[in-house]
Amino acid sequence: MIAEIGLAALWLAAALAVLQLVGGVLAVRGQGELASVVRTSAIAQGVLAGLSFVALLWLFIATDLSVKLVAANSHSAKPLIFKLSGAWGNHEGSMLLWVTVMALAGGLIALVERRLAEKTLLATLAAQGFVAIGFYAFILMSSNPFERLPIPAVEGNGLNPLLQDIGLAFHPPTLYFGYVGLSVAFSFAVGALVTKSVTPDFARAMRPWVLGAWVFLTLGITAGSYWAYYELGWGGWWFWDPVENASLMPWLAATALLHSVSVLAARDALRTWTIMLGVIAFSMSMLGTFLVRSGILTSVHAFAVDPERGSFILVLLSLYIGGALALFALRANSISEGERFKLTSREGALVFNNVMLSAILGIVLLGTLYPLATEAFDVRVSVGPPYFNPVGAIFTLPMLLVMAVGPLLRWRQDNLTRIRLPLVGVAVVMLATLAVVVLLGAYSLLADLGLAIAAGLAIAAFLPLRGRNLLRVPLATWGMVVAHFGIAVALFGMASESAFSEEKLAAVSIGDTTQVGPWDVKLEGVVPVAGPNWTAIEGHVIARYDGGKEVVLDPQSRNFWAPPQETNESQLATRWNGQLYAVIGNQAEDGRWQLRLWWKPFVTFIWYGGMLVALGGLLSLIGRLATDLKRRRALRRRELRSGEAVA
Amino acid sequence: MSRWRLFVPLGIFSLFVGLAAYQLSQPKDEFVESAMVGEQLPQFDLRPAFASLPGAATADFTDGNPKLLNIWASWCIPCISEAPQLERLQASGVEIVGIAIRDRPEDVARFLASYGNPYVRIGADDLSEVQLEIGSSGVPETFVIDGEGKITYQHIGDIRPGDVPVLLDKLREAGE
Amino acid sequence: MKCLIAALLSILALTATAHAQDSMPPAPYAYQQLDDPGQEEQAQALMETLRCLKCQSQSIADSDAPMAGDMRHQVRSRIAAGEEPEAIRAWLIDRYGDYVSYDPKISETTWPLFAIPLILALVAGLLLWRRIGRKKGAAT
Numbered sequence: 001m002i003a004e005i006g007l008a009a010l011w012l013a014a015a016l017a018v019l020q021l022v023g024g025v026l027a028v029r030g031q032g033e034l035a036s037v038v039r040t041s042a043i044a045q046g047v048l049a050g051l052s053f054v055a056l057l058w059l060f061i062a063t064d065l066s067v068k069l070v071a072a073n074s075h076s077a078k079p080l081i082f083k084l085s086g087a088w089g090n091h092e093g094s095m096l097l098w099v100t101v102m103a104l105a106g107g108l109i110a111l112v113e114r115r116l117a118e119k120t121l122l123a124t125l126a127a128q129g130f131v132a133i134g135f136y137a138f139i140l141m142s143s144n145p146f147e148r149l150p151i152p153a154v155e156g157n158g159l160n161p162l163l164q165d166i167g168l169a170f171h172p173p174t175l176y177f178g179y180v181g182l183s184v185a186f187s188f189a190v191g192a193l194v195t196k197s198v199t200p201d202f203a204r205a206m207r208p209w210v211l212g213a214w215v216f217l218t219l220g221i222t223a224g225s226y227w228a229y230y231e232l233g234w235g236g237w238w239f240w241d242p243v244e245n246a247s248l249m250p251w252l253a254a255t256a257l258l259h260s261v262s263v264l265a266a267r268d269a270l271r272t273w274t275i276m277l278g279v280i281a282f283s284m285s286m287l288g289t290f291l292v293r294s295g296i297l298t299s300v301h302a303f304a305v306d307p308e309r310g311s312f313i314l315v316l317l318s319l320y321i322g323g324a325l326a327l328f329a330l331r332a333n334s335i336s337e338g339e340r341f342k343l344t345s346r347e348g349a350l351v352f353n354n355v356m357l358s359a360i361l362g363i364v365l366l367g368t369l370y371p372l373a374t375e376a377f378d379v380r381v382s383v384g385p386p387y388f389n390p391v392g393a394i395f396t397l398p399m400l401l402v403m404a405v406g407p408l409l410r411w412r413q414d415n416l417t418r419i420r421l422p423l424v425g426v427a428v429v430m431l432a433t434l435a436v437v438v439l440l441g442a443y444s445l446l447a448d449l450g451l452a453i454a455a456g457l458a459i460a461a462f463l464p465l466r467g468r469n470l471l472r473v474p475l476a477t478w479g480m481v482v483a484h485f486g487i488a489v490a491l492f493g494m495a496s497e498s499a500f501s502e503e504k505l506a507a508v509s510i511g512d513t514t515q516v517g518p519w520d521v522k523l524e525g526v527v528p529v530a531g532p533n534w535t536a537i538e539g540h541v542i543a544r545y546d547g548g549k550e551v552v553l554d555p556q557s558r559n560f561w562a563p564p565q566e567t568n569e570s571q572l573a574t575r576w577n578g579q580l581y582a583v584i585g586n587q588a589e590d591g592r593w594q595l596r597l598w599w600k601p602f603v604t605f606i607w608y609g610g611m612l613v614a615l616g617g618l619l620s621l622i623g624r625l626a627t628d629l630k631r632r633r634a635l636r637r638r639e640l641r642s643g644e645a646v647a
Numbered sequence: 648m649s650r651w652r653l654f655v656p657l658g659i660f661s662l663f664v665g666l667a668a669y670q671l672s673q674p675k676d677e678f679v680e681s682a683m684v685g686e687q688l689p690q691f692d693l694r695p696a697f698a699s700l701p702g703a704a705t706a707d708f709t710d711g712n713p714k715l716l717n718i719w720a721s722w723c724i725p726c727i728s729e730a731p732q733l734e735r736l737q738a739s740g741v742e743i744v745g746i747a748i749r750d751r752p753e754d755v756a757r758f759l760a761s762y763g764n765p766y767v768r769i770g771a772d773d774l775s776e777v778q779l780e781i782g783s784s785g786v787p788e789t790f791v792i793d794g795e796g797k798i799t800y801q802h803i804g805d806i807r808p809g810d811v812p813v814l815l816d817k818l819r820e821a822g823e
Numbered sequence: 824m825k826c827l828i829a830a831l832l833s834i835l836a837l838t839a840t841a842h843a844q845d846s847m848p849p850a851p852y853a854y855q856q857l858d859d860p861g862q863e864e865q866a867q868a869l870m871e872t873l874r875c876l877k878c879q880s881q882s883i884a885d886s887d888a889p890m891a892g893d894m895r896h897q898v899r900s901r902i903a904a905g906e907e908p909e910a911i912r913a914w915l916i917d918r919y920g921d922y923v924s925y926d927p928k929i930s931e932t933t934w935p936l937f938a939i940p941l942i943l944a945l946v947a948g949l950l951l952w953r954r955i956g957r958k959k960g961a962a963t
Binding site for chain 3: 232233234236239241242343351352355356358359362363366367370374379380381382383384385386387391394395503504505507566568585586588589594596
Binding site for chain 2: 845846847850876877879889890893894896897915916917918919920922923
């Protein structure tokens, strides 16, 4: 019964999305009386999609094995948290989660958005309905999560402990929230293209969604990178793998969009550019989804490739993005560029970095898709870190330098001599760091420059606060400071990892001690251990940092039998100044064990930095929302005073 | 901004959609082809992988008769399924030289006892050195070598019944 | 494996070598560093840019596949014998094509990888120039 309710709610929500689209289009074309229909159906659609998702959760909690999806992905003996995450840890459920969040967002816009011109709002909701219809069609036609089995299963399939990882449970929804936020920004952009009204109010309406999406994407990438780092067992934290790139590209676009929308909100400039980025940011999330799920870039061995799903997503992608780009090509001419500014101004710096971010995005996109393009001509090439790192750096390094200066500049027009002192200070810090690093023993050009820029940027990030009463600094400014500082911290971690990491591959007998960096590492013993569907050997390793306290590590080498796989469970000893990374391998014929050890100074700063960036975004979001609320309350009070009815 | 420039993003996007649609319609193959096809067989001289057969060396391939060079291993499961096809090839008079990758003599002997022995010689390649030399990226793979020791054809993966006539054709071509 | 969470699973799939495994010990230099730290550094840098042919999207420095081990052995022993890293890369490209190297060099198949960023840089410069250099707004 629950499954049927869920499915019925989903069909109804789909019907409302159609109503929302049709009503929205008609209302924009002049039938204003339909406005309330559009709003109501957006809200109702949110409620119904939410109901449908709750039904799915219910089925997973109750482990209703007559439902195909539950039987395939859950198990009655799973802990509750993994039963819940099982609901979205598969293709069908994740699509339902996506469309649910999107419908809830649409409902929220209909409910609370008051700044936007009525017509633009209606066009936005219509666009939102259009995007949602595609997803509903996808789910209802080819990925129905509520499908029943002819005969209920006796027990569920999904007790794969590999998937019972708290990171895996929350990583995908984090990314979906990010994608949905960008889809809302996309709808706003389309709405504004339809009505040709791109105003600071429009930017203020769009900004919280972009900020929210950006926070989620930042968290998702940070968590994903850390997960790959400890799970892969070779100490790498970013591989420029197509799947990683697929998550990075929306973030790059969202970062650019976030900054250009701020310019639009504050200065009424960069109108078409913001619209374009709104379209691009969402297309990158759709593109990522397409690349990952169609399997055209990843291995057939890793996935059951489903060309049907791939084709469906490609059709949606071309409808949404192709449509929006066509609209852009036809309409952008009639949107004027907005206010002008000088190169040495806050806008100038922001535009520079927007262009740099877009170029980086272009390079990641190119490097990711290029092997696919040559394959069409039967030529196979590989594009990896030796390409992405230097080519990306050509654009990243100037961007980081401008990022240090930009927040110090005034809007519209400024003079570099005004901020001479802080500029010289930051430059001195960078050059001094560079000198020290080179004297220490010049590692690699990129790592050295990274360390120098990180040092300067860390200080520059706080300079916008100089001479201000810290209690009066708006939360949004704090957000910017924290996020920029986070970038410096992450950059420092990356450069330090690349410059100072030490690796030791050792074959050791039990009782032997080996060194890596400042660590003494002793293999105390090796014992067999067993899990539900694996056996492992576990090394008992005792490590001392610089003769200090003993740290015990238990890395495992696991053998799964269903399906047969070998994985290495690394173990980490974390200190404030870095991590010791230990992996145990196989036993050699002479009885010695393979130990793989890395000392990675300050590697943790990469993820601390990522979290700081997300925190900065969150502070900014809270600050903006609080300001909006205050403004709204003031507005309402004024309206009440003047005795006018609220429209 | 001139009008045509606004269509550039749409144009680039259409290119991508075309490419993606084309690739979706293509069967995805994961084969890495050897760039050594058409080249002379590299120099090697491998010890026997199996007590009752000689090892394999480059010199064995220059007697004027085309041969098959089969890269395999006793631990490789698809190798089991291609064993009958190798026997058929042998029955048609083809000389098959085997190279066993990372294998032990006793395992090789057990495999040959169970699934038949189509080989005239088997070399042991313990460090995949010859495999890397000839650009092979997995087991099993089969190369056609002409009478002068030139690589003329590469078959990737296990030999299916339908591949036998193809290989016989390629051997005949190599003999001409 | 229809359970998707694709981003993570594909990474997961990379760690697991689903192939049948041989029982031979790894090649001598598969898991053993060279004694000369300078040579080891050269070898490591090269291995990080060579593609493991048996795995998807992993370098031979990041893989436990036996063939990756044998390739590491080749790299380390050739470096120890005094061969230049780029000569070793070229030797592999002669056998496997550009696919084996993550470091695309300008060639007739890869030139767009370098031409397009150049064009991007020019377009970026042009955009900045137009946007900021001109006195008038961009709308025509």
